[in-house]
Amino acid sequence: MAIHERAIIEAVSGLGFAGNEEGLIPAFGLYLTKHFADYYNRISYALLGDFIRRAPELEEDARALLIEAGRVCSFHTFGGIMTSVEWDAVVRPMIESREDWVLGMVAVVNALGWGRWEVKSLEANERLVLTVHDSYEATGYVRDYPRAKEPRCYLAAGGVAGLMNLVYQGDITARPTFSEAYYLEIFRSPRTFAARETRCLAMGDSCCEIVAERDPI
Ligand SMILES: [Zn+2]
Known part of the structure; x- marks a missing residue:
């Protein structure tokens, strides 16, 4: 194992993200947000609850939009992190293979307070299976809503797909520019x-599990 997760978590945890005099957190080439997980959860679960009760025909679209939010988030946030000076200083020296880009990014996620991500298997260029313990989406859901019939970790699912796209569908190692055109190129590809x-914890499982694979042709 080239990637030392504990060292990465300690380094990232020490960066001390906080708002500047304008209240903004510029980091990794974008603006980070720091707010209550419940705030995000209430918005997304209200969309799927109250709103969809009034417009049930839009349920699939609503779910797809929440996952798309995760994909766009990962494109900019993970992309920004993996091309940052902090990444170059802390993670890049450990990297020996393209797969290490995935493992390194997962280690950084584990410093962000989203739950504990753990790669269970990674098939280069094809498939990633990852578990999330204490996903903030699922723990918030379990506390406030009855047991779900479907998984609820939309942002995490979109994020995992986005990570695989950045590493294997695009080429994060070439330090791309994170433009809309590049997003469309790698996220709208038939093989995305x-x-x-x-x-999902929200369904009564002991943890969440996310599988990312290429869309079948
Ligand atoms: Zn979940």
Whole structure:
């Protein structure tokens, strides 16, 4: 294992993200947000609850939009992180293979407070299986809503698909520019990665599991 997760978590945790005099957090080439997980959860679950009760025909679209938000988030946030000076200083020296870009990014995620991501298997250029313990989406859901019939970690699922796209569908190692054109090129490709959440704490499973694979041709 080239990637030392504990060292990465300690380094990233020490960066001390905080608002500047304008209240903004510029980092990794974008603006980070720091707010209550409940705030995000209430918005997304209200969309799927109250709103969809009034317009049930839009349920699939609503779910797809929440996952798309995760894909766009990962494109800019993970992309920005993996081309940052902090990445170059802390993670890049450990990297020995393209797969290490995935493992390194997962280690950084584990410093961000989203839950504990753990790569269970990674098939180069094809498939990633990852578990999330204490996903903030699922723990918030479990506290406030009855047991779900479907998985609820939309941002995480979109994020995992996005990570695979950045590493294998695009080429993060070439330090691309994160433009809309580049987003469309790698996320709208017929062979783009899609993620399914196969287990979820919100459904009563012991943890969440997300599988990212290329869309079938
Ligand atoms: Zn989940």
